Amino acid sequence: MQRKTEQSAPPAQGPLVGINVLEIGMLFAGPMASAYLADLGADVIKIEPLKGDEVRRMGRSKNDEPLWWRVTNRGKQLVAADIRHPAGAAVVRRIAATADVLIENFRPGKLAGWGLDYETLSALNPGLVMLHISGYGQTGPYSSRPGMGTLAEAFSGFAHTTGEADGPPTLPAYPIADGVAAMTGAMSVLAALVNRSRNGGIGDDIEISLYEPMLSLLGAMAIDYDQLGVIGRRRGNRSTWTTPRNTYQSSDHRWIAVSAAANSGARRLFNAIGRSDLAARPDLQTNPQRMLKLAECDGAVADWVRRHTLQEVLDVFERAGVVAGPVYDVEQLFTDRHVIERETFIEIDDAVLGKLRIQGVVPRFRRAPGKVRWPGRPKVGQDTREILARFDYSDDEVEQLLREEAIRL
Template identity: 40%
Template sequence: MPEEKMMPEGSSAPLADVKVIDVGTLLAAPFAAAILGDFGAEVIKIEQPSGDPLRRYGHQYDGVPLLWKVVNRNKKSVVLDLKDPGNHDTFIDLVAGADVLIENFRPGTLERWGFSPTKLQETNQQLVVTRVTGFGQDGPYARRPGFGTLAEAMSGLAAMSGERDGPPLLPSFPLADALAGMQAACATLIALHARRRIGRGQVADVAITEAMIAAMGAQVTAYEKLGVKPRRVGSSSDNNAPRNVYRCADGRWVAVSAPAQSVAERVVRLVGRPELTDEPWFASGRGRVSHRDLLDNAIGQWIGRFRRDEVIDAFEEAGAAVAPIYEVDDVLDDPHFQARQATVHVPDSELDTVCMPNVAFRLSETPGSIRWAGPRLGEHTDDVLNGEHP
């Protein structure tokens, strides 16, 4: 296994000169702050005395929340009740020395507490304020409660997900929050870069609904030009075929994708139907979609005769695209993911170590790293508020 190139310690980390105040809760905004922390930013997580609701969300081990450990890695936990006017000056002092404030309260909440972006930037002109909400800071829905599930519903994702005759399908994990978190991290970095040129910070307004709509690609473009609405097609695609999941003889599953005609040709030859390549409709993705039931039947019957490992070996030998349908233990056992260190064991004061996804992208000279898992509630309050930096 190749040795992982860890992020340089100290000032050589790419974001070591960036201080982030994370007052977000649950997922989208804290996920953005975590990405910055992965690359060396000092991230101070401000929590109410009751703690971030994420501490009570999802699986726990001996009472310790596991999702918390992942989403709030590389952060310092500070307990500070922002609703208490007595803590106003303390928070303003923290913001005065920060580069970024990330929040995801309902619009108007920070303003009600006396912390509007305008006021904060009067204290610190260089401050970037990244605001993540369900629907954005303005518009008719701005003050509605907004969560990732609502964005998945309103973006068109649920309407096009599921089996043909089944109901709309929501993803079983927080997809929209993760996408919005990545968009928020990107917006923050762009604002920090622009600060060098314009000489001041700015406000980034990130709506989870709009992040999800953007991820849907050209669905609105196709509707505006052609009146086409995406349909529920299960694991198939309206753009190309073959593309589906198929059950093997041992009960395991594989996914097959053939976005290029050359790959589609290899697949049908492999499964014993080379004559299909001579059909006029086979020459385009849309043509193959119009005959996807025929293709699925041919591929499904062939795959159903063999064990999954036999199917994958045959596809790889033929140069056709296939992948096993993994469960989580398969992910951990996969030799490629192990070689790439797609998951890592992170030291933790409560659980000794915690296994979690590694930093999602690699930089050749200044790679990111996960130095510690999500902290205990208020673990760093005294150190941060007293100006100490352990």
């Protein structure tokens, strides 16, 4: 069933135009996965609770309007339905019967109790691709535990290896585990849709934990332990396998990040800071050699950078071909000429706040570019009536759902 878009809404564009996604998500991982699909043209319907998604009450607000909500739930149409109510769950089943994809991130087993599990929904719609994201996955002794990104960042080993050597395990300031799981989930959905196009139209049931995508980012940590018994430790901004690699403070109290992972890059760096003696030393020609002299190599760069302004450092390093760049705050990012020219941030219209800027679609397709159609809509269940009509609910049926408090208009 091809869904119609609102006449006032910008048309969908991108490689996923015509793909219908139903999201029963909360907070970040599930909603972010569907937002990535919406960016690429998918038609996304989000089911939110009658009181509104919790993200509406998180983060900063302007004029009592939540800002984070507008990013996480961009490009989605909203239905407010109580999926714990039999009639509310029936609404979800009717929409799911023609959906290509359903994304959820409840605790394992929750949806089954409401008749919204894969077995039930795939019987109605064999082509359905269903994605589950949960803290610890659908199986295993911890599967029933509540899980948040914070716990995944801790459980995966990420926090243990992040921070200063003499400091505590460090958690990120933003929900990185949710974001990584969402990206993994979106990738998995697309793979399942490709497979469906090859197997006669049969969908699939996909499950992702929050901690395992985080673990996959941690490089050689697991194999180093398996083969060598090495347990990764916190090292601040220093790498475990290459040096010089760090952030260094300039004379004007700004910061620059430097990476000399390639041996030739390390030699260019040493020459650029006037230490041709280090560049030529036989015992500093490879990363393993330099790691044995980490304090000497790192200290030489730190000493030189702190005697120069950030711009002086950047100019010298650019001429020398050193891999380095400034550590930006968000204001500096917004005003950087490269970011401006690439249109990393786009301006879109918000029904309440007017013009606002958010990040644009990340993957840039030449032939089928995606588009952020609108920010997260301000009203809870803003599209409920229109979507129910689209799925053949009569006015009388809608009024009955309202009386039963199964939906909100």
